[in-house]
Amino acid sequence: MSAAAGAVEGARTRPAGAVAAFARRNAWTLGLLAFLVVLLLFTKLIQPRYGPVQVQGLAISVLPLALAAVAQAVVVIGGGIDLSIGSMMAFTSVVSATAMQGQSAEFGVVVVLGVLLLGVALGAVNGSLVVLTRVPDIVVTLAMSFVWAGCALLVRAAPGGGAAEWLKDLVLGSIGSEWIPQAAVVLLVIVGAIWLPVRRSRVGLSIYAIGSNRLAAFRSGVPVGRTRLSAYVVTGLFSAFAGLSLTASTGIGTPVPGPYTLMAVAAVVLGGVSLAGGRGGVLGPIVGVVVLQLIRTDMTFLDVNTNLAVVAQGIILIGVVMVGSLVQMRRARA
Amino acid sequence: MSAAAGAVEGARTRPAGAVAAFARRNAWTLGLLAFLVVLLLFTKLIQPRYGPVQVQGLAISVLPLALAAVAQAVVVIGGGIDLSIGSMMAFTSVVSATAMQGQSAEFGVVVVLGVLLLGVALGAVNGSLVVLTRVPDIVVTLAMSFVWAGCALLVRAAPGGGAAEWLKDLVLGSIGSEWIPQAAVVLLVIVGAIWLPVRRSRVGLSIYAIGSNRLAAFRSGVPVGRTRLSAYVVTGLFSAFAGLSLTASTGIGTPVPGPYTLMAVAAVVLGGVSLAGGRGGVLGPIVGVVVLQLIRTDMTFLDVNTNLAVVAQGIILIGVVMVGSLVQMRRARA
């Protein structure tokens, strides 16, 4: 859970104080979680047959965007932004689907590892360019989004390829209880295994520091360039996971980037990460993605005209973020 | 030309000094213009038949993106960003094409005026939401991009409609010399007629002020909220012009937003407008758009593989901005 922690406070001695402090620090995420629960209850109300199978479907469909949102959250916390996440997802997805097609399960493991390394490399290229050229992040990554999308098309002009069976099965079904979708577990394991150690290490602290005040971080001895690079590398790695999740859930690789980049920005904001950097965590954005998806599902249930649904989603996005800010402001005042 | 002025200098008494000061203030735009001239010479070299007709074609092609870039530049100078420009273009374009279809030329004039008012209204909605909700610009306009795109689809689910003949003729052919494309004249007249008065007025000064330092502007007595709103209104108006130019050049309205929003951000940066706000003008972004389009044309002449061309465009974008920043940094130091 502490992945979402806005601040790295040490635990207080009194446990009650610790809980209160935790709640205060993660108020946004907790509020969003509450909203999600209300939304789930509403969904059950309008569609009584909504059950474990639907929850599994929900988990599978949010997986790519959730990973993309985590990728975006990391770089945004570090004071940057990455507009090439969708293209990196397309690139890693076509590479994995092309390499795995018709190969053995074992080779599939090699491919997955190789694609994760590719993600690290893409992130390193983005980060190095941002650091070395001193051109604003938004411009570099916008330009690189063309580059990675072009590379994806060079690997494979049309959707196709294949995925190892174990990879496809990884995100299907449930684990333990039928209410715990395997895709959700996979998501939490990936995020936990990578972000928690980073967060607790010097690099994580430094990422928050450069996002909060780059000059102060520099003066405090933080290697600013190297830390920005690290943030982009972590983002590249999560983008590769997101690309692999596309391959896993569709069984093919698609070279044209989906709508993930900007949706990830939206989810990150919805998840309480400040676009100014230095504040927020990765749990909030994940909850944000689930909320966005569930809203879409509900509109399908309610047979809302698809075009109206697009309009409504935009309005809801503003509404939620606005209510969230108001609540935070009130809280700050009270 | 002073539309491109980075700083609002008063005129000097000595004319020589004035020219030098003008060159210094518009160094970026002038450098970009020089680059454009080199690019034109190169184009003529690889394609000797490149002549007035091609220049007219170039002017028509760049018109929608150039207007979108001007729209983006205004709000970026004011310290904001508008990710809904493409959607506003789609919306205004389908409204105009739907209303004009099969109607008289006179009614076409009414429609054009109405659509410009619509653009003002859309901008006003964007701006009011940004000011009132206190949600970051990027989030509000991202959300509104869904809303306006949805509205466009509600007006017309598929491309179609029509345009008054005079509107289509407005952007075709040349005026005076065959080397002066009518589309270019239209562009300059629109931009000159709207931006120059705004620029010279208190509102323009205030837009630069809030983009440069919002708190200082507030303390200097600038009505910050109202000025941000004005910037969005101007952006909405230019977006409507951009939408109308789509209708004029294609004769139809397309409800699905083209790639204009992010390309406009790229062009604005290429045109020397700082994404941090407060600096730059609208002429630079226009030149930036022409440069981007001419690079694409040259790649067609050189038979570059389209996928490679996408990659190359990204790299060129970073390259130009990087060289530009380096030159500016050197200049600042010298």
Add this chain to the structure above:
Amino acid sequence: SSGGSAAPSGKSFTIGYSNGGGVGNGFREEQVCTAKAQALASGQVSTLTTIHRNTDAAGQLSDIRDLIAKGVDAIVFNPNDPAALNPALEEANKAGIKTVSVDAYVTDPTTYNLYNNQIKYAELGAKWLFDQLGGSGTVYYMRGLAGHPADSDRDIGFKNVLKDYPNIKVVPTADGVFTGWDPATATQLINDFIASGQYDQINGIWSSGMGQQVVDGIKAANKPFVPIVDADLYGFVAQLLDPTGYPGLKGAAVTNTAAVGGAGVALALKLLNGEKVETDPSASQPNTVLLNPVLADNVTDAGKATLKSWQVPGLDPGWPLGLTIQGWTTYTPEQAIACKGPGDK
């Protein structure tokens, strides 16, 4: 224009090819590849300049103007809109450049149109599907790209047949939903449809080229299949012929050859060589060549045999199977798969 390669007829042309959308879409990619293959196989083309990107009508206008500026002899293009490109097409005509619209028609009178008869395409599939359901039931109507002429024609065909089946109900609305011919959108749509429980209430699916994604989505959700009709894409036909992987899947494929690209190049060459072109007077536009579709299902043995005969090993799942068109294209299927034009290494 000068040509390096020796052409049998002694002529060497430059041709421009514009595709204003569908990058990453199997149908469009294959279309470009067949155009390249035909240009190579004809021996009469020195360069085929391809501009293949996702853009709007205004963007395609500028691409076509670039090709005119380049001074090509003919332009073959898949139009983003029937009327929007006309100004550039007139300019091409004035410059003496032949123009051929493939996969959909344009209203410019001097341009030749060559496309699959999409009205008939939709009629064949809809009739098969409604008959499968015994003339009554609910059908999920998944369309392609809103506003694309092919999609509009298919809608006409679908509704023509629907008139004769009063007991067929169409969901979610009479105008269906649009996948935009984008696999990701199609996957999203079917997942939402299943998650909302609406899938459990339908009896069949009429799909416009995204059948593979739909079938995969149903399989992933562990739902029983309903009869489905789609285009002859490799991936979808492979699913129809794989009863172990997709138990209970009943479906039919209607041919919608992407070799219109190659045929378009062949048509352009005919025009450049001054040959006569047979046109179809029944079409809505003059100067039109219509290609007629056929249907095969996996319900009958004859159908299965036909489906098997279409199979081309090694094809991408998103590619249509009809790689060549009798009487128009002269390349081999291998050349189409190789996707090399004149001068390509």
Add this chain to the structure above:
Amino acid sequence: MTSTATDLLLEATGVSKAYGAVVALRSASLAVRPGEVHALMGANGAGKSTLVKILTGAVRPDGGRITLRGRERTAHSPAEARRSGLVSVYQEPALIPDLDIRSNLRLTETPVEPFRHWLAELGLAGLDLAAPARRLPLATLRIVDLARALAIEPDVLMLDEMTAALPANLTERVLEVVGRQRGGKRSVIFISHRMIEIGAVCDRATVLREGETVGVVDVTAGSEDRIVELMLGQAVEDLAAQSGVARRAIAPGATPRLAARGLSHGTKLHDGTFDLHPGEVLGVVALEGQGQDELFDILAGSERPSGGELLVDGSPVAFRHPADAIRAGLVYVAADRAEALLMQRSVRENIALPYTTRLRHWGLIDLGAERRQVDGAVTTLQIDARAGSEVRRLSGGNQQKVTIARWVAGGVRTMLCFDPTRGIDIRTKAQIYVLLRDLAEAGAAVLLYTSELKEVQLVCDRAIVIFGGRVVAEIDAANADEPSLLRAAYNLRSDAPMPEVAAAESVAAETMVTNGTADPAATPRPEADR
């Protein structure tokens, strides 16, 4: 002297303002007569700035009553306040960096000629009005801000720590101009932590303590103690007694902790040469812009020297990054807290950041050890960390303590302090003096640049003086009284008289950017660009 409500120009009663749980103003009152210079006094966090912002419409009060010439009014924006005759020069310059001075004037509807007049009065005649504000040094911007405010001819002018960032000569000019307002139609509200300035120009002082007005004092020769007593709510006796600490004699021939030999940087620093020994506090005294910024930046590793040599414990070092300096034991305390703190992060993280970046290892941070270090530092510095989840919620003084605590947490070998008490109340200042002495006692070496000359005798063992980029003098604490230091800072022989005017003009000329008209090499490094 009693005054009825009608002779008051401006009166505020019971003004309150809370930011979340922290009450910035509880019940502040202020009564300003026409033609007086009225001091607003208070320790850090007392709410002075907040009150000024409320009076000029920059901040909305939660409660209270404000009357102007007996008529109740509340300004909703600085523009509105300006129209009713209330103008403030805020602590941060309110000039738009990307606009030139002329456009800045246009923005505030300030007439140009009066502005030029006041600029000349303040010692900056001939400033190029076409220069963009971001090219001008901070001190110039403050003066421009003041001249602009005066040119509007306000009824009440508020100056919030106007002199804090000014060199001595410009401070003189400002005090002179403010002093001349006495007895006129205009009133001035003057905020400063420097008692001597209050004594020089103010008629009366309103004292705030913890958001409440605790007294109004007529400023006379002996009122200083009374003001301080009201500010702190306690008698002052032992505060001054902190001075006179035992000085340690440096053994001749001992290896200095830090030895600078001819350090130079760009056009500002030419010869930085001095020794700093373990156990001593070495003062650095200089007028604004004599190269002290560059010297500290080099020592802290943020800038590379263009020449000279730096030795730590006798061995030469070349810092490429602050991290190198920190590893060599040189830590930097900045004057500007905004340059040092992660404002949206917690006190704990702010303190832990440099501590953890000092660790060479990768892997997880030992949270337990870290917490012990942090808690220790918070206790040592008596930081009020109740609002510690975000540093920006702390008062200025507590923020400043955090900037020191972050280094104390990891153990200090060499501390570089650049005006660490700028804008700090007198009790916190005393705590910082004690802390610096304690660090020295414990064997640390401390380099202390200060703009308050009396601090040299309070905390330093000796002081060096920098002028024109060179170390020009070294003075023992015993001889470092303010007049001697000031003479040395102007590079005058100790017996020469102070040529006030000449010195003021030379410095003023230097703070002016002659944009484009003069040799660019002569242009001082733009401070706002850093």
